[in-house]
Amino acid sequence: MNISKKFTLPSFLGDILGATELQGPVNYKYKDLKSATANFSDANKLGEGGFGDVYKATLNNGKTVAVKKLAILQSDRAMTSFENEVKLISNVHHRNLIRLLGCCSKGPELLLIYEYMANNSLDKFLFGEKRGFLNWKQRNDIIFGTARGLAYLHEEFHVCIIHRDIKTSNILLDDGFQPRIADFGLARLLPEDQTHLSTRFAGTLGYTAPEYALHGQLSEKVDTYSYGVVVLEIVSGQKSCEIKSDTTGEFLLEKAWKLYENGQHLELVDETLDPNDYEAEDVKKMVEIALMCTQSSPALRPTMTEIVVLLKSTGSWVNRPLTRPVFVDSDHKRVRVDTSTSTGSSSSNATASISQFSGR
Structure with a gap:
């Protein structure tokens, strides 16, 4: 199955956000995310997890997002896994799931960009x-x-x-x-x-x-x-x-x-x-x-x-x-x-x- 292929939403539209066709993730530049998080400063850290820390980021357009810095090795196998997972998860649209907005794989760390929730966890x-x-x-x-x-x-x-x-x-x-x-x-x-x-x-x-x-x-x-x-x-x-x-x-x-x-x-x-x-x-x-x-x-x-x-x-x-x-x-x-x-x-x-x- 080609998980990156576009497909039409099923009938339960009430539970899904977005347009009639799901789009892939946006690719962000590492330098832009580094700047948006003030160099991944502790002041912008939202939380810590076993697979990486999460930071609050303010993009150049003024939009606030959450950036997850993945703590995994960047081997060829890890990169393939990362790319496949991002393609899949970017197609997950539901009112009770955090939306994956994009990713960054061209830098010293692998990053995922999610919508930001001000009320936290x-x-x-x-x-x-x-x-x-x-x-x-x-x-x-x-x-x-x-x-x-x-x-x-x-x-x-x-x-x-x-x-x-x-x-x-x-x-x-x-x-x-x-x-x-x-x-x-x-x-x-x-x-x-x-x-x-x-x-x-x-x-x-x-x-x-x-x-x-x-x-x-x-x-x-x-x-x-x-x-x-x-x-x-x-x-x-x-x-x-x-x-x-x-x-x-x-x-x-x-x-x-x-x-x-x-x-x-x-x-x-x-x-x-x-x-x-x-x-x-x-x-x-x-x-x-x-x-x-x-x-x-x-x-x-x-x-x-x-x-x-x-x-x-x-x-x-x-x-x-x-x-x-x-x-x-x-x-x-x-x-x-x-x-x-x-x-x-x-x-x-x-x-x-x-x-x-x-x-x-």
Whole structure:
């Protein structure tokens, strides 16, 4: 498949930005980007990641963009990979995904140029200096928009793209606090003749599914797991790897499961939220969707399209048995797992409970 070839947009125009034909990336000059970032100064640094740092840049035309400096070797193989990935990602257009505007491969470093989000990343609003700013509706919108963006990457784009590193710092917020998934530098394509890839680890422990963190097995369900962890963080305002002083040494996923088993969903809610701002049933629904996404077996986790359907639904689906989630300790890479279910039902029942949702 020639991924750089132009193609006509499918019928779901409401979810896609841009014209009727998708264009390739713009090639920027290294000297212009160096000047636009004030020589990649610390004052313009927006964030740091395993695959490179991101800088705020003001172009000659006055437009503000984000420049990602990739920390990869510029071998012939790396250059080919870079060029292919840029061609692919420049064709990804969706309201809940950060737009890749261009690239630069003619300089001492490989650079990607993205649209700039002034509100920065979700983690700042959950755990940082802006904690307590987001109300329940805004959090609900972020949960839904993130699911919709991932569903597009997995099932609606013309090839399946697995992000690999979904976490709150990779979810940016636009001016209306709608989510935009960022950092496709870790994304790889899933071959059509394989159910999973065996690959080196490229995610963030605490968010990453155990089959990927421990065995390098990659599928779309890795993103589903990470999404479930993010949902719990949005609801609770607690980091996935953080142990609160008022708990008995439990990580967020363990805490959420115990509260779910005891019917105490409301105790998980971020204390900065106004109790009049949300309904108990809405909280229960979000927690159960998160736990559905973090089940031990990838086969039991729903697809992201199924999650979008669940988030839109208002029916009685909440009594389905779930298997206990798995958590990989970020310090010691230990797996915390239990094969029990919340109701004593078999895991095959959980599979059946998900399969009834339409994937399209």
